[in-house]
Amino acid sequence: VSYLFYSIIILFLSFSHFKNHILSYLLCLEATVLFIFALITIFASSxxxxxxxxxxxxxxxxxxxxxxxxxxxxxxxxDNLFV
Structure with missing residues (x-):
């Protein structure tokens, strides 16, 4: 559960860092989903x-x-967010 919390924190930090382009948001979101998938696969392998x-x-x-x-x-x- 704490790993999920850390991934959410990383998601919000990356969103605050890349705030100009939609593609940057999508890449950060995909990396977070992939990280959560890896954690669930490793720790809930049953x-x-x-x-x-x-x-x-x-x-x-x-x-x-x-x-x-x-x-x-x-x-x-x-792909700028604020044009």
Missing amino acids: SIHVSLVLLSIGACEAAMGLSSLICSVRISGS
Whole structure:
């Protein structure tokens, strides 16, 4: 449980560091999801279903993030958040 807390802290710190581009946000979010997936896989190895659900949620999150990035680039011409 404390590792999940640390990953959330790292997520918020990385979000505060990369605050100009959508792609930076998406990369930080993907790294956090991958870190949580690795922790759950290592420490809860008895339940493979939980790790598969988390991996599929991460894949859906990546697809939605990339589609929102494409829509933002088509509308504004760049991936800046505050244009």
